[in-house]
Amino acid sequence: MNIKPYRSGMIGTAKQTVQLHRSSRNPFVRFGVSTLSMIWNGARSAIRVCVNADYRSILLMRLLNSKNVHQTTSRTFMDRYPDIFAACRDYFDGKQELKILSYGCSTGEEVLTLRQYFPTAHIVGAEINRNSLAVCNSRPVDDKITFIYSTRDEIQKHGPFDAIFCMAVLQRKPHYIAEKGIRSLKKIYPFEKFEQQIIELDGLVNPQGLLVVHFTQYSLSDTAAASRYEALGHYDQSNYTSPVFDKNSDLIVNPAPQNIIFRKVRM
Incomplete structure (x- = not known):
C-alpha cells in the first residue's frame, strides 16, 4: 500500500x-x-x-534582522538570466580585473554562473541567510571568489564594484501578493525600503559601472538614485508576472515593463 x-x-x-x-x-x-x-x-x-535548516534560518533572519531582509526564499539555479549576463559581459568587452557583486547570492549558483561569463573577475557573493551562506562556503571555488555575510560594512570592505547584480532580491512575497490581490505594499514591503537599498548599492558602483536590478516589485527609475543612471539596451522584466508598485507603494495597473540594466553615467 x-x-x-x-x-x-x-x-x-x-x-x-x-x-x-x-x-x-x-x-x-x-x-x-x-x-x-x-x-x-x-x-x-x-x-x-x-x-528544516533553511526554514529555521529564514525564521531567525526575519525575527532578528528584519530591517535588512528583502526576499526570503532561497530558490535559485544556474544560468538563470543568460541574456542579461551575456549583455553585461559584452558591455565590458573583455575588460580584465573587474570587481563584481552578487547581492543576495543565495546558495551560490549565481556566483558560479558569473564566473562562466567573467573568467578573470573578482566576484563577491553577499548573502544574509546563514544557512545559504554555509552552502556557498562549502563550494570549491577559485581564489577570486569570496562569499560574505551581507551587511553594509562588510560589502563596503570589498567595493567599489564595476557591476552589481541584484536579481530576484528586492521584493517580498510576490506570489502571495498576487494570490491575495493586495493593492498596497505599505505594511509588507514599502517603497522606502527598496529605495534605501538602491541608494546603498549606488554608492558602491564605479563610474560607468552597471547596476542590474531584476525581478523586483518597484522601479529603480522611481528612486532618488535614478538621475545617475541610464538604461543599457532594451532589456526589461516583461517576463515578471507578479504585481509591481509605484513610489507610494500602490499597485500599478497594466504597468510598462521595467528596465533591468543600468549604467552609471553621473556621480
Missing part, C-alpha cells in the same frame, strides 16, 4: 472538515476549530524549525 496518497487524502479531508466547521453558526464549534487550527499550525511550524 502506498502511504503517501493515503496520508495526503486524509489531510485533504481534514482540511475540508475544518473549513466547513469554520462557518458553523455554533460559536463553540467555531472557537474549537480555530483553536485546533492554531495548535496544528504551531506544531507544524515547530516541526519545520527542528528538521
